[in-house]
Amino acid sequence: MEGSTTTDSGDLFSVAAGANLRVWESDVSALAIQVGGATVSFLDSDSQQGRLAAQFSRDFALDAGRVKSSANLALLLSNSDPSATELSGSLNWLPDQGRLSGSTTARVLLFGGDRSEWGISGGLSLQPGPQGEGLSLALQPSFGQANASLAGLEGLVDAWDRYNDLTDLDLGATPLTARFHAEVAYGIPTGNALLTPYTQLDMSDTSTLYGAGLRYALDDSLDLDLSASHRSRSSGNNDNRLFLQLRTDL
Secondary structure (H helix, E strand, O other): OOEEEEEEEOOEEEEEEEEEEEEEEOOOEEEEEEEEEEEEEEOOEEEEEEEEEEEEEEEEEOOOEEEEEEEEEEEEEEOOOOOEEEEEEEEEEEEOOOOEEEEEEEEEEEOOOOOOOEEEEEEEEEOOOOOOOEEEEEEEEEEEOOOOOOOOOOOOOOHHHHOOOHHHOOOOOOOOOEEEEEEEEEEEEEOOEEEEEEEEEEEEOOEEEEEEEEEEEEOOOEEEEEEEEEEEEOOOOOEEEEEEEEEEOO
16 A cells, blocks of 8 residues: 545545555566545535556666656546546656756646646755755746646645645646745754754645645654645635644554
8 A cells, every 4th residue: 555645624525545566676677556546525526536557667877877767657537537548757867976856757648538638847856965964955847737647646645735726626627737846944863863844835826835844753763744834825715724744664
């Protein structure tokens, strides 16, 4: 089981889950089968989605670092849209020395009838030190629907973030939009723990989110993340959020 999430907030209820099965692996490449599903209920609207995907990944060694590449072919199922095929890929640059890395992703829907989606995104990040200490920075611009169609397979995002515009919730196609995400953090070692205060900024044509938080990591066995955010929308329906997340490896 790769992960699951549940959100219940007033008129919004959602459940998402996903699993990842590695079926073949070598020193530089791998093949995995991914399956996931999500259901969302908002007022009188219900949406169910499913995704079955095959992912092939391969690493390329270069003089100054390595490139991690992946290609995904997925079948998308939905109760509100015709089935479609999703083709996506990514490239990630990881240096052997230094802390600066970059990434890019792209996706497009095929055989979806009148449903048309595509998107591209990029990223530039300054990684922290080997133990998570020091300054880190992430900048991620995107255009279109650059993320996987179903939350639950690639990092399993919180369903609240996926369906955050409650007053304008559209359970069908998502319009083209430009987005920008930035995060600045600083890791502070304290004995056998690591404290990381951070701040975030998310901007799109319909909303802007400002956030700040504190992460606490104890010997790679316990992670605690406390964050607060304010989202302002062009519709005037603004909200504040306080979020506490706890993860432990048993």
